[in-house]
Amino acid sequence: MTRNPAISVLIxxxxxxxxxxxxxxxxxxxxxxxxxxxxxxxxAVAAYLREPADIxxxxxxxxxxxxxxxxxxxxQKHPDAKIIVLTMYSGDEDIRRALEAGATTYLLxxxxxxxxxxxxxxVHAGGxxxxxxxxxxxxxxxxxxxxxxxxxxxxxxxxxxxxxIAAALLISEDTVEVHLKNIFAKLMxxxxxxxxxxxxxxxIIHMG
Amino acid sequence: MTRNPAISVLIxxxxxxxxxxxxxxxxxxxxxxxxxxxxxxxxAVAAYLREPADIxxxxxxxxxxxxxxxxxxxxQKHPDAKIIVLTMYSGDEDIRRALEAGATTYLLxxxxxxxxxxxxxxVHAGGxxxxxxxxxxxxxxxxxxxxxxxxxxxxxxxxxxxxxIAAALLISEDTVEVHLKNIFAKLMxxxxxxxxxxxxxxxIIHMG
DNA sequence: GGTGTGCTACCCAGTTTCCGGTATTGTCCG
DNA sequence: CGGACAATACCGGAAACTGGGTAGCACACC
Numbered sequence: 001m002t003r004n005p006a007i008s009v010l011i012x013x014x015x016x017x018x019x020x021x022x023x024x025x026x027x028x029x030x031x032x033x034x035x036x037x038x039x040x041x042x043x044a045v046a047a048y049l050r051e052p053a054d055i056x057x058x059x060x061x062x063x064x065x066x067x068x069x070x071x072x073x074x075x076q077k078h079p080d081a082k083i084i085v086l087t088m089y090s091g092d093e094d095i096r097r098a099l100e101a102g103a104t105t106y107l108l109x110x111x112x113x114x115x116x117x118x119x120x121x122x123v124h125a126g127g128x129x130x131x132x133x134x135x136x137x138x139x140x141x142x143x144x145x146x147x148x149x150x151x152x153x154x155x156x157x158x159x160x161x162x163x164x165i166a167a168a169l170l171i172s173e174d175t176v177e178v179h180l181k182n183i184f185a186k187l188m189x190x191x192x193x194x195x196x197x198x199x200x201x202x203x204i205i206h207m208g
Numbered sequence: 209m210t211r212n213p214a215i216s217v218l219i220x221x222x223x224x225x226x227x228x229x230x231x232x233x234x235x236x237x238x239x240x241x242x243x244x245x246x247x248x249x250x251x252a253v254a255a256y257l258r259e260p261a262d263i264x265x266x267x268x269x270x271x272x273x274x275x276x277x278x279x280x281x282x283x284q285k286h287p288d289a290k291i292i293v294l295t296m297y298s299g300d301e302d303i304r305r306a307l308e309a310g311a312t313t314y315l316l317x318x319x320x321x322x323x324x325x326x327x328x329x330x331v332h333a334g335g336x337x338x339x340x341x342x343x344x345x346x347x348x349x350x351x352x353x354x355x356x357x358x359x360x361x362x363x364x365x366x367x368x369x370x371x372x373i374a375a376a377l378l379i380s381e382d383t384v385e386v387h388l389k390n391i392f393a394k395l396m397x398x399x400x401x402x403x404x405x406x407x408x409x410x411x412i413i414h415m416g
Numbered sequence: 417g418g419t420g421t422g423c424t425a426c427c428c429a430g431t432t433t434c435c436g437g438t439a440t441t442g443t444c445c446g
Numbered sequence: 447c448g449g450a451c452a453a454t455a456c457c458g459g460a461a462a463c464t465g466g467g468t469a470g471c472a473c474a475c476c
Contacts (some may be wrong), residue, residue: 014320015296015317016246016318016319016320016321017226017230017233017321017324018225018226020229020232020233020321021224021225021226021227021228021229021230021232021377022225022229023232024228024229024231025228031301048210070308078393084392110222110223110224111222111224112224113224113225113228116225120297123217141447145341146451146452146453147452148453149452150454156401157401157404157405158402159397159399159401159402159403159405159406161399161432161433162432162433163432171453171454171455172454172455172456173452174454174455174456175454175455175458177433177434177435178453178454178455179453180433180434181434181435181436182452184435186432189367190368190434190435191367191433191434191462192400192401192433192434193364193365193367193368193400193401193404194366194367195367196401196404197367198367199367200415201415207408207409273440298418310447352430354423355422356422357422369462369463370462370463372460379423379424379425380424380426382424382425382426382427383418383423383424383425383426385463385464385465386423386424386425386426387423388463388464389464389465390422392464392465397466398464399432399463399464400463
């Protein structure tokens with residue numbers, strides 16, 4: 001038995017209250033301990049490279065560098081890093097991007113403390129538990145948007161007209177309309193406003 | 209000196225992690241104690257009526273009954289109840305609604321623990337501290353939407369067309385267009401998608 | 417009694433969106 | 447090399463949106 005057999009955890013979340021809450025929950029279990037607690041994606045990467053934790057609890061929305069980018073950066077240097085994305089977002093696109101970036105699993109912030117601890121232990125043991133609710137989002141076979149289509153949808157949400165989008169992307173208005181037609185078909189809507197709504201709820205675009 | 213001179217706090221938030229975090233922060237201060245911790249607006253009202261806390265920490269987004277309604281319900285029975293709304297939303301409309309409902313003050317969830325404790329003590333002492341950032345949102349003299357205009361904007365966000373909105377509200381399409389013209393003027397935009405964006409960022413409409 | 421506000425309704429004209437096509441180019445991949 | 451896909455561009459017509467105006471009715475407030 002080593003000097004410190006506890007599972008070490010790195011917490012990355014921009015809300016002080018959430019960081020404190022997670023620390024409290026983890027602190028109640030003798031087989032786990034908080035190694036570090038940071039508020040930005042950049043700090044998360046730096047902290048992990050300085051001293052790799054057994055598992056990382058990663059929020060998605062953070063300043064400077066978001067959770068997906070931080071996850072990708074960590075996994076690029078440490079392909080075996082165990083990262084649990086813990087966030088409020090439940091859109092299938094958020095989930096897919098996080099898992100593609102190398103997250104081991106994805107947990108919703110309204111999970112119970114017990115779920116969090118159980119998942120953390122399973123991940124540390126090499127498992128890959130996926131919340132049924134999260135799994136359900138992935139089971140729906142959804143047409144994903146291309147990068148260009150996402151960009152167009154973002155600009156629509158910004159409040160730009162087709163003509164303005166065309167000017168911003170240096171393409172013709174006709175092409176913008178083609179992208180929109182494809183977006184509508186993939187999101188199964190008929191108007192821009194409906195597309196924005198679906199895009200937001202599925203995590204394809206975000207506020208801010 | 210009474211048997212228990214500590215400031216009693218009622219926590220209302222639907223995220224277990226946030227409740228734990230708040231409990232931890234409060235528990236670190238000997239002049240404060242957590243009286244109860246609930247996850248819904250209904251439970252918050254019930255808990256307060258059963259045993260009024262010195263101050264209430266109230267989230268806005270909660271199931272069954274949201275924070276504004278719960279605040280209104282509590283203040284109706286106890287006009288001197290001290291309620292601190294503690295939420296992620298920073299739209300001026302969210303803030304106005306909460307204060308109108310009777311909240312003593314409004315705190316953003318990304319505040320530091322120290323700020324939270326300081327504000328709680330000040331409120332308990334009869335003060336009414338308002339975060340500078342929150343105050344700044346109120347200082348901008350903004351044209352508020354009428355109830356009908358809000359309803360129209362909600363339906364626009366739902367993805368309905370003018371014709372469908374007219375049918376839903378049992379009014380003519382012309383009237384819907386008049387409402388939209390007024391909405392555009394108040395939000396200082398020209399198109400529906402831009403109006404939705406501004407409405408979301410200002411807390412006039414919400415996802416969900 | 418007058419004033420303001422909210423909600424309703426209409427007219428007209430111009431602009432934009434939406435939907436059905438077709439088609440070219442380049443890239444990636446088996 | 448052939449096929450799939452992404453991105454580009456154009457055509458044409460129907461439908462919807464946007465912006466300017468006027469106006470009636472109810473209700474609250476001073």
